[in-house]
Amino acid sequence: MILSSTKELKDKGFEQILDFFRKKSLWMLHYCTGCGAVELPPTMTSRWDMERFGMGPMATPRQADLLLITGYLSVKSLKRVIYTYEQMQEPKWVIAFGSCPINGGIYYDSYSVINRLALYLPVDLSIEGCMPRPEAIIDGFTKLMKAIEKGEAVGYKKYKENYEWYKKNQREVLERTTPVL
Ligand code: SF4
Numbered sequence: 345m346i347l348s349s350t351k352e353l354k355d356k357g358f359e360q361i362l363d364f365f366r367k368k369s370l371w372m373l374h375y376c377t378g379c380g381a382v383e384l385p386p387t388m389t390s391r392w393d394m395e396r397f398g399m400g401p402m403a404t405p406r407q408a409d410l411l412l413i414t415g416y417l418s419v420k421s422l423k424r425v426i427y428t429y430e431q432m433q434e435p436k437w438v439i440a441f442g443s444c445p446i447n448g449g450i451y452y453d454s455y456s457v458i459n460r461l462a463l464y465l466p467v468d469l470s471i472e473g474c475m476p477r478p479e480a481i482i483d484g485f486t487k488l489m490k491a492i493e494k495g496e497a498v499g500y501k502k503y504k505e506n507y508e509w510y511k512k513n514q515r516e517v518l519e520r521t522t523p524v525l
Pocket of ligand 1: 377378379380414415416441442443444449450473474475
């Protein structure tokens, strides 16, 4: 029993060290549909310079840590986004960027746009705004980095724990449309 607690403590300490370094090296995969395609590029360039936080774009899901849904997400695209998320290695985090993935925004009653990303994927950070300015994006990233360091950004664990709930929600919306593979 004592041995197992000692091991648990060691594992916990090791995870904390890993989290400290993880927050300093976040590679992003962005699914740019709406505002993110406009507001992310200036955040990357010299004026706001997000690379000073160790953040940068990544081309493939398997090497990315963050999945950004930057703007409205159509029902037709949802399946691809879920596939992409499930290909990413853990630990991984999801960011809902702009009003649309948070509450639907101006598409809140659209038949073809999902209005709450958190029903389908575990959202770790929401950056409000229509559209969020680079200052809001940097502020959001800083909050996420702090949450990672404290071990509080655990959406990927919640996704596994509540997998059936997420799958039920995903099926409900995907089955409303003609299956597109
Ligand atoms: S949040 Fe606003 S700017 Fe961004 S995709 Fe939605 S409507 Fe467009």
